[in-house]
Amino acid sequence: MTGTRDPEATKARIFAAATAEFAAYGIAGARIDRIAREARANKQLIYAYFGNKSELFALVLEHRLIELAADIPVDAEDPGGWIDRLLDYHAAHPELARLMLWEGLEYGTSGIPREKEREAHYGRKVEAFAEAQRRGVIGSTIPARDLVFLLISLVVWPTAVPQMRRFLVGGADDDTERLRESVRTAARRLTSLPS
Helix, strand or coil, X not given: CCCCCCHHHHHHHHHHHHHHHHHHHHHHHXXXXXXXXXXXXXXXXXXXXXCCHHHHHXXXXXXXXXXXXXXXXXCCCCHHHHHHHXXXXXXXXXXXXXXXXXXXXXXXXXXXXXXXXXXXXXXXXXXXXXXXXXXXXXXXXXXXXXXXXXXXXXXXXXXXXXHHHXXXXXXXXXXXXXXXXXXXXXXXXXXXXXX
């Protein structure tokens, strides 16, 4: 007797396997055969559900960004707390930074699949910071777009290039905590109101 088909469970396994595959090998190096084997899914089913490999990568990345946004909503009124929660998230999910790096390496600055959706995703973060600046909750010395870029960079860079973190900061637990405090301090300074 065969088991009951569960398309949502199958899609979830495919997403998990694709996340690991793309994080490890990038878009060009990823193999649908390995994703299918790891997900215990038919290769043709992957194409039917998600289209080609580039489309699957874009959907995986978008799905991970949506998860991040749901787990750690932007909080422009408490940038330090938001930074702490993002640091924790990226420490627990280093694959997201790797996916972002692969996207940048393989697509550069143009031709990113689902680009309009991604711009809207980040636009919402920028608007939250712009609104906090307009209300005088945080400083407006740095334009909101640049501010969000700088804050995200501070958070993601240690996960994206762990070798640089180890070379420059060290790899012990107290080194990690010192870096975390430095990132928080930098975020406070970037968002502080003028004296």
